[in-house]
Amino acid sequence: MEWFWPEGMYTIVMVGVFAIASFVFKQPIAVALTIAAVTGALISGNGVPIDHLVEGSFGYLDTILIIICAMIFMKTLQHVGAMEAVAAWVTRKYRHRPFLLTMSITVFVMFPGMITGSSTAAVITAGAIVAPILLKLSVPPVKTAAAIAMAAIYGMAAPPVNIPAMIIGGGIDMPYVGFGIPLLVCTVPLAIFTGMLLMYPDLKRIAKSGKSENGGLENELKKMAHVPLTPRLLLPIFVLLALLGGERAFPSVSPSFGMPLAFLIAAGSGLLTGKKWNPYLASKEAVRASLPVSGILVGVGMFIQIMTLTGVRGFFVVSAISLPAWALYLGIATSMPVFGAVSAYGSATVLGVPFLLALLGRSEIIVGSALSLIAGLGDLMPPTALAGLFAAQVVGVENYFKVLKACIIPALVTALWGITIILGAQFF
Amino acid sequence: MIISWIYWVIVVLVILLVVRCLYEEKSLREQLVAAMVLIPLVLRALFIK
Numbered sequence: 001m002e003w004f005w006p007e008g009m010y011t012i013v014m015v016g017v018f019a020i021a022s023f024v025f026k027q028p029i030a031v032a033l034t035i036a037a038v039t040g041a042l043i044s045g046n047g048v049p050i051d052h053l054v055e056g057s058f059g060y061l062d063t064i065l066i067i068i069c070a071m072i073f074m075k076t077l078q079h080v081g082a083m084e085a086v087a088a089w090v091t092r093k094y095r096h097r098p099f100l101l102t103m104s105i106t107v108f109v110m111f112p113g114m115i116t117g118s119s120t121a122a123v124i125t126a127g128a129i130v131a132p133i134l135l136k137l138s139v140p141p142v143k144t145a146a147a148i149a150m151a152a153i154y155g156m157a158a159p160p161v162n163i164p165a166m167i168i169g170g171g172i173d174m175p176y177v178g179f180g181i182p183l184l185v186c187t188v189p190l191a192i193f194t195g196m197l198l199m200y201p202d203l204k205r206i207a208k209s210g211k212s213e214n215g216g217l218e219n220e221l222k223k224m225a226h227v228p229l230t231p232r233l234l235l236p237i238f239v240l241l242a243l244l245g246g247e248r249a250f251p252s253v254s255p256s257f258g259m260p261l262a263f264l265i266a267a268g269s270g271l272l273t274g275k276k277w278n279p280y281l282a283s284k285e286a287v288r289a290s291l292p293v294s295g296i297l298v299g300v301g302m303f304i305q306i307m308t309l310t311g312v313r314g315f316f317v318v319s320a321i322s323l324p325a326w327a328l329y330l331g332i333a334t335s336m337p338v339f340g341a342v343s344a345y346g347s348a349t350v351l352g353v354p355f356l357l358a359l360l361g362r363s364e365i366i367v368g369s370a371l372s373l374i375a376g377l378g379d380l381m382p383p384t385a386l387a388g389l390f391a392a393q394v395v396g397v398e399n400y401f402k403v404l405k406a407c408i409i410p411a412l413v414t415a416l417w418g419i420t421i422i423l424g425a426q427f428f
Numbered sequence: 429m430i431i432s433w434i435y436w437v438i439v440v441l442v443i444l445l446v447v448r449c450l451y452e453e454k455s456l457r458e459q460l461v462a463a464m465v466l467i468p469l470v471l472r473a474l475f476i477k
Binding site: 027028030031034054057058061064065068069257258260261264283284287288291292294295298299 | 431434435438439441442445446448449457458460461462464465467468469471472477
């Protein structure tokens with residue numbers, strides 16, 4: 001018991017207070033995390049360390065700015081009608097080819113997650129657009145929600161922006177460079193598998209029966225395609241690709257704006273698409289949509305700062321490093337998704353870094369990529385369940401646990417794929 | 429240097445939007461979340477950290 005005392009006790013109290021505050025007292029996750037952090041500080045004899053709480057709140061400030069600005073970009077695409085136009089075009093083009101439709105919808109849902117690094121952004125922007133299409137195509141609501149949630153999580157893990165990988169890399173001073181291909185290897189096969197499992201059978205059945213010609217779907221597509229899909233409408237996407245891609249492809253020539261500014265410039269180019277929209281309204285909607293995630297990041301920052309202050313974080317690192325190999329892999333596959341109940345970002349910070357330290361000697365970039373993928377599964381874990389809960393809401397499924405049940409097989413395969421990649425990392 | 433000031437402007441704009449959302453939000457719990465998000469943003473805008 002000596003190894004467990006007192007840090008293990010602090011862990012149990014902090015996690016317990018968090019669970020009670022969020023489950024029993026129905027506090028927002030951000031507030032529950034802050035209450036748990038303050039309790040942790042109090043029981044460890046540190047009083048209420050305002051300085052540490054404020055310091056912790058800064059932990060993810062850059063991430064918060066990226067998410068808010070990326071959300072402004074996504075809301076711009078929504079307001080100019082580009083998202084709906086693309087979704088309608090893809091559905092019309094591929095509705096008789098279920099495999100291509102499945103893949104297109106998966107990529108469409110992943111896209112906002114890829115550029116914002118947030119599964120929530122993917123669900124509430126692209127997920128909300130494809131949900132009515134999938135329902136009209138007779139995909140059951142629970143499967144629709146599960147497919148959107150899983151695609152959003154793979155989008156969050158896919159390049160170019162993977163915030164858990166940035167956090168894990170930051171923990172061992174590893175720059176976020178060279179992650180592109182490993183992250184694609186981590187996510188693309190899983191995205192294909194999950195799409196085939198959750199959407200393809202129903203889309204194939206509907207395509208074969210000819211019901212994809214039904215009037216309900218056509219009306220939905222007409223509503224969505226009120227703006228014709230032209231290259232000019234996609235200008236914000238081209239500008240973003242030029243700014244982010246140019247910075248990476250020609251670092252000596254292209255100026256480095258940073259992601260938030262690049263997103264805002266790209267969003268500003270939405271004014272040149274020829275479609276009337278209100279930038280203030282789009283920005284306000286974006287900030288409102290980002291507040292829950294931003295609040296969680298502030299809360300996670302405080303929680304982790306107090307974990308560091310009380311020695312709980314060190315306790316995790318020492319425990320992870322001293323685990324035998326089999327327990328280490330089992331621990332990665334189970335504890336990282338479970339800790340996602342706090343937040344996937346928190347899981348990456350608290351568990352991702354010690355696990356990466358325990359696996360030093362393999363390709364750290366590949367291991368970090370796989371760990372970030374497994375951490376992403378935390379966005380299915382209640383009570384936070386950022387991807388799952390929002391997906392259930394978007395589709396109108398009241399009982400989230402039905403969605404979670406439908407996600408179990410893809411989640412298990414994701415964890416296994418992540419472990420396989422970690423095992424394979426020793427050969428690189 | 430210019431980039432730093434541009435980012436200061438971005439932070440101030442985000443603060444204004446968060447404050448606006450805070451005032452329009454009716455639920456006290458959601459207002460608390462918005463207030464939490466404001467802490468690091470305001471301190472950054474004031475160059476305190």
